[in-house]
Amino acid sequence: MISFELSEYDRAKLDAIKEEGLICRKYARYYDEHEETEIPPDELPEAKDFAPTPNLASRQSEEDSGPSVMAMLYTVYRCWGDYAVKLRQPKAGGLGNAALMAAGTDEQKQRWINNFLAMAITEPGCGSDPSRVTASAVLDEETNEWILNGEKIFVTGGVRADGVVMWATVDKSAGRAGIKSFLVMKGTPGFEVAKKEKKLGIRGEDTATYVFSDCRIPRDQLLGGNEEVQKKGSGGFRGVMKTFNMTRPAVAAFGIGISEAALDFTREELEKAGVDLDYGAGMGNRSAVAEKFMKLEALHEASKLTVLRAAWLADQGQPNNMESSVCKAHAGSAVREITQGCIDILGPLGVSRDNLVEKWMRDCRIIDIYEGTGQIQRLIIARGLFDYTRDDLN
């Protein structure tokens, strides 16, 4: 049955997240301004006074929303507080952990799961097209070790991570099929954090460059354990890419949360200024400012629903590859328009660093870039529509 009303239990969980979010927001500006020297701690001082984070997957009745839907809403309201600062930063939370869970062997999962694992695919010479990865992995049969070489950039959480899932090719001539992922822990000789990036936004989240020079890791640290290079098809590549079916909606949800914060701030200012938001009226009976704001709200709501739709499909056990790209593409551009538009409405108040709106606009700008740019999402959607392969449309 079609329904968009949260149950009381759903709402209680989200209220708790919002309450945490407001605490995090107090630190948001600080970490934005101290990018070069600090990253937010794993736990804020207030965490000790707080009830444990509600268990999202728990449902009390049929009226409660499914776990993926709740996970997306949870993400929305965490980021509504602040994108980078969390009351509690569970250590096991990097993108690499998602890859480990999707593609690792049982033994690997057990061994690594309690570490924060970053994910390193992007290189100076390739981002959107990960099949062009040039970092290499060569097997030393004598010592049963992989020897890794190459440079990885833009590694989210790369400074604070305990280790990384990095992509390297074992056979350049095999293209996609030659690409494998490897688990590498910090402290392994030949693995170095070479740089921390300075960015437009999401400054509280560290982004690092990794250099691997003759870095030797045990043979069993190839994720999934399959060393074979298939001569045809994309081999394990497709499996690893599946990791992104739920992370794309999550990235969209980041942006929905941040832009919702900007809308809430703007709405309060409009109320203070006595601007009437009359949803029943026709256009002729609204001010230009009210009209603009209400349209941004509608855009936000539309975007949020595309995210929930992708999550709902996952809860039903239905494929959501297209829908994940739909929501990522939609939110990627919507949150840019929304946060930039809020500044339009707010004027100098919007660009002042006394408020967070200008930060929210900077933070939102990443949504259309990582985990596949807006253009890459459009390619995925179009291939789905046309029933085209990557070679047909790229």
Add this chain to the structure above:
Amino acid sequence: MISFGLTEEQDAIRGAIREFAQGVVRPLARDCDEQSKLPDDFLQQVWELGLTTTQVPEAFGGMGADRSQTTTAIALEELAYGDAGLAVAALAPSGFVNALLDHGTEEQKQRLLPGLCGTEFACGTLAVVEPGAMADASRPKTTATAKSGGYVLKGTKRFVPFGDRATHFLVVAALDSEIAAFIVARDAAGLTIGAEAEKNLGLRAVPVHTLELDGVEVSDGDRLGGSAGGNVRALLDTSRAALASCLVGVARAAVEYCVPYAKERVAFGEEIAKKQAIAFMLAESHTEVEAMRWLVWQAASKLEKGLDATKASYQAWSYAGEKGLWVADNGIQVLGGHGFTREHPVELWFRSARTLGVLEGTVSI
């Protein structure tokens, strides 16, 4: 609970209407538009699908299914996917019937519903739209003035479906600072129905007429919801959601038409679908069709649960109005010069989308 799941019944209805839209509505659409005509047997066929009468209680001659705005929204998207003009024709009688069901007094239901729920097509329709720039359905220029035992109505209504044959009109008017709706019989003294159907940009299949109300007198019992008045805001919300549903259907029609066309059409040695400028336009169009639909469902679901749906309906209507037009407009671009000719339906959908976006009233879910 957040859920995008259809009930089994809704799934079946969607399937049946989709088939009807493809098999019956689409083949009629071009001729009906060109000639501004509406075949009687089409109306009868639609009538037999029961769109108008299904949700009416058996006591009033209907089939007694639960009132479900989400079901109607789903059906309307499918019909409009066939053709928006014919969809509006098919659903216009429901506008009046739903208003009585949702906001009418017992006496009004008993008096009017049986006559509108028989085996033959019959209709009352909504008279909401007004002439003039910047019309605002929530602040009608048409006025109702109380007098002993009733009200006097004065004003002009436009885009009233089936002015040629409706037995009753539901006229929305300003009553002091409120908005109210009044049941007006077609033979009421002081009511002049435009002799000719209006000539509009789109939705040409459905005959729409202008009404002049020059001191039309109605009784207390003709005010929708009686002396307390019905919730006319909610009535307008169901209308906004309905128009948004139509826009989803129209936009989806455009995308589904353009996809195979783009895979077929070759320029510079390859299918235009392989050019990103075209591929991205369609990817974005598909994305917007989805986004629009969920906003419509959200509004419909709030209406169904009896919640305040004004904001949700505004969002569905405003967003679908803008994006539905944008998608239809892209549809023409994908076909190039061919899209500009009346050989292809994309220009028809473009006109439909442009017209739907500026209406409020006319249909409801």
